[in-house]
Amino acid sequence: xxxxESQEIILKGIGGSPGICIGKAYLVDKEGVDVVKQYIVRxxxxxxxxxxxxxxxxxxxxxxxxxxxKTPEELRQHVQILETHMLLLKDKMLYDRxxxxxxxxxVNAEWALKKVVSQVKPMFENMxxxxxxxxxxxxxxxxxxxxxxxxxxxxxxxxxxxxxxxxVARDLSPAETSQIQLERxxxxxxxxxxxxxxxxxxxxxxxxxxxxxxxxxxxxINNDDIIIVDGGTGxxxxxxxxxxxxxxxxxxxQYEIRKAQMAxxxxxxxxxxNGQLISVMGNIELPEEVVALLDHGGDGIGLYRTxxxxxxxxxxxxxxxxxxxxxxxxxxxxxxxxxxxxLDINGDKAVNYIHENQEANPALGLRAIRYxxxxxxxxxxxxxxxLRAAAHGNVRILLPMISGIEEVEKAIxxxxxxxxxxxxxxxxxxxxxxxxxxxxxxxxxxxxDILAEKADFFSIGTNDLIQYTLAVDRGNRHVAHLHQxxxxxxxxxxxxxxxxxxxxxxxxxxxxxxxxAPLFAPILLxxxxxxxxxxxxxxxxxxxxxxxxxxxGIDTLIAEMMRLTxxxxxQDFLTQHFGEAVTRLGAxxxxx
Amino acid sequence: MKAAQTITLRIVNALGLHARxxxxxxxxxxxxxxxxxxxxxGNRADATSxxxxxxxxxxxxxxxxxxxxxxxxxxxxxQMAALIRSGFGE
Numbered sequence: 001x002x003x004x005e006s007q008e009i010i011l012k013g014i015g016g017s018p019g020i021c022i023g024k025a026y027l028v029d030k031e032g033v034d035v036v037k038q039y040i041v042r043x044x045x046x047x048x049x050x051x052x053x054x055x056x057x058x059x060x061x062x063x064x065x066x067x068x069x070k071t072p073e074e075l076r077q078h079v080q081i082l083e084t085h086m087l088l089l090k091d092k093m094l095y096d097r098x099x100x101x102x103x104x105x106x107v108n109a110e111w112a113l114k115k116v117v118s119q120v121k122p123m124f125e126n127m128x129x130x131x132x133x134x135x136x137x138x139x140x141x142x143x144x145x146x147x148x149x150x151x152x153x154x155x156x157x158x159x160x161x162x163x164x165x166x167x168v169a170r171d172l173s174p175a176e177t178s179q180i181q182l183e184r185x186x187x188x189x190x191x192x193x194x195x196x197x198x199x200x201x202x203x204x205x206x207x208x209x210x211x212x213x214x215x216x217x218x219x220x221i222n223n224d225d226i227i228i229v230d231g232g233t234g235x236x237x238x239x240x241x242x243x244x245x246x247x248x249x250x251x252x253x254q255y256e257i258r259k260a261q262m263a264x265x266x267x268x269x270x271x272x273x274n275g276q277l278i279s280v281m282g283n284i285e286l287p288e289e290v291v292a293l294l295d296h297g298g299d300g301i302g303l304y305r306t307x308x309x310x311x312x313x314x315x316x317x318x319x320x321x322x323x324x325x326x327x328x329x330x331x332x333x334x335x336x337x338x339x340x341x342x343l344d345i346n347g348d349k350a351v352n353y354i355h356e357n358q359e360a361n362p363a364l365g366l367r368a369i370r371y372x373x374x375x376x377x378x379x380x381x382x383x384x385x386x387l388r389a390a391a392h393g394n395v396r397i398l399l400p401m402i403s404g405i406e407e408v409e410k411a412i413x414x415x416x417x418x419x420x421x422x423x424x425x426x427x428x429x430x431x432x433x434x435x436x437x438x439x440x441x442x443x444x445x446x447x448x449d450i451l452a453e454k455a456d457f458f459s460i461g462t463n464d465l466i467q468y469t470l471a472v473d474r475g476n477r478h479v480a481h482l483h484q485x486x487x488x489x490x491x492x493x494x495x496x497x498x499x500x501x502x503x504x505x506x507x508x509x510x511x512x513x514x515x516x517a518p519l520f521a522p523i524l525l526x527x528x529x530x531x532x533x534x535x536x537x538x539x540x541x542x543x544x545x546x547x548x549x550x551x552x553g554i555d556t557l558i559a560e561m562m563r564l565t566x567x568x569x570x571q572d573f574l575t576q577h578f579g580e581a582v583t584r585l586g587a588x589x590x591x592x
Numbered sequence: 593m594k595a596a597q598t599i600t601l602r603i604v605n606a607l608g609l610h611a612r613x614x615x616x617x618x619x620x621x622x623x624x625x626x627x628x629x630x631x632x633x634g635n636r637a638d639a640t641s642x643x644x645x646x647x648x649x650x651x652x653x654x655x656x657x658x659x660x661x662x663x664x665x666x667x668x669x670x671q672m673a674a675l676i677r678s679g680f681g682e
Binding site: 080081083084087088091092093094120123124127128129131132135138139 | 607610611612615618619638640641642643644646647649651
């Protein structure tokens with residue numbers, strides 16, 4: 001408010017997560033996040049510590065009462081929430097228990113409160129009822145008010161933000177993001193990072209807007225500045241003028257309406273304006289995720305990651321255990337395709353009973369198909385389970401980390417062995433299912449014409465393909481910004497796979513982050529990807545984007561795009577041609 | 593110590609025991625001298641704690657038993673029962 005005279009500044013970045021928000025900036029400096037400290041309180045001082053807690057609660061209550069008194073008639077609804085908060089301040093489960101912890105464990109009030117809240121919150125967060133689950137936020141809110149009085153008002157930190165803010169940072173590591181109370185955050189702006197960075201993924205999961213790769217956001221934005229974040233166009237406006245604010249508010253409302261429309265239309269097929277039908281599928285890891293996938297309108301499972309059954313237990317799962325797991329998923333999916341990726345154990349998901357020797361470079365080591373071919377007995381167990389499950393639905397097998405044709409041939413031989421042994425035992429199975437290759441190693445892409453002879457489909461795994469092609473570990477914050485899906489090399493590889501597949505008469509699918517970006521949908525479809533698979537939350541938006549597209553004449557645009565030389569130029573090109581359509585999505589899709 | 597008293601009844605309001613209705617119950621229960629409890633399917637909540645009541649998760653149609661430890665709190669018990677029967681005035 002006090003900065004009315006300040007000049008409006010527009011910063012350009014990369015859209016990390018769609019949506020529009022207006023709010024106050026909260027800068028995270030490089031020291032990152034400070035957390036509540038724990039210290040021991042000597043017995044003699046415990047009554048004083050309890051007193052300190054009681055005073056903090058009383059002050060929080062007085063502050064709340066002042067807010068209630070000041071609230072005008074027309075905001076009665078809001079006051080009811082505050083009155084609930086008043087009661088919560090003295091609720092036995094928070095108040096009495098915190099005092100018990102201070103006295104019983106001889107710890108400071110802040111720590112005791114934090115401990116009690118972390119015990120009570122999950123009781124609500126784990127409830128099946130939406131309404132009750134959201135009460136966890138009331139608890140956070142009340143605890144924050146007490147905490148503020150315990151620590152002293154001016155000492156605000158990231159783990160205890162008492163108002164809804166937009167986080168502005170150079171970069172946020174997964175560790176930092178994990179300490180933020182994400183329900184407090186309206187949006188994200190970071191200097192570095194891109195569409196595939198951890199913060200973007202978090203933002204998309206939470207469905208809050210994010211703009212990444214702004215470059216100098218932390219220099220141009222000050223704490224408490226009013227800023228606008230538009231994750232669809234990748235822009236940030238600092239010190240917006242009144243006109244900009246009004247216009248943005250209008251666009252934000254439009255966006256919310258469209259989002260609601262999208263959710264309602266997510267069960268309709270994803271058909272472009274010129275009549276091309278695309279399957280929009282979901283990636284899952286746990287059988288339980290199938291429900292979310294169907295709720296969001298998924299046409300099938302494009303990637304069923306099977307590692308979890310191996311990682312969640314001390315020994316190897318049995319064939320029957322795996323079969324039951326797969327069958328559970330297949331039964332829910334009915335006739336829709338279920339693409340089961342064979343075991344892809346790798347560096348960051350090291351199974352504790354396999355650690356035979358530590359590898360210096362696990363991403364390039366014995367993982368996925370390499371591991372399975374080395375341990376045919378373990379692979380056989382999974383293959384038998386998959387073939388048995390395939391008798392009950394529409395199953396495909398997807399082989400990960402293929403780098404050459406020999407691996408495909410060996411895997412197919414083992415699948416045949418599995419089928420033969422099932423036949424001998426007289427168990428129900430189905431060998432007549434599509435076997436596909438995950439295109440994630442550059443050598444596989446380059447030899448796609450050779451691989452196509454043995455494959456029924458290709459599925460491009462963009463996360464690893466980008467990592468291996470650009471030699472970038474996106475978990476490494478120093479190079480994460482180089483993880484660029486739109487790098488000309490990546491687009492050439494995708495085009496290569498699609499061209500070969502078309503020539504050989506097999507379909508090309510895509511799973512991975514890239515498939516979930518609505519802005520990328522036109523070029524992916526234009527290049528010839530027939531099926532996109534993504535995290536279930538992204539399905540409605542992508543379906544909506546596809547419905548709003550007219551791909552007549554896309555070949556010319558793709559030819560033009562393929563001549564561009566940098567990821568940034570390609571990003572701008574896409575924004576220019578499709579940004580408007582994608583931000584406006586739903587409008588075109590819903591009126592038919 | 594006098595004998596405990598209980599009343600069993602159904603939640604009739606559409607929203608069930610949500611924050612506002614639970615708060616009204618907790619306020620009433622706070623007036624009691626002895627313990628006041630709400631039971632649902634063998635789970636017991638302290639009726640003076642709004643949070644504890646919410647953790648019972650009682651949608652419309654749930655059968656709950658309200659009980660008091662001390663007969664002297666009979667009036668509180670009856671007020672709470674009346675409030676539940678009235679659907680919390682929704």
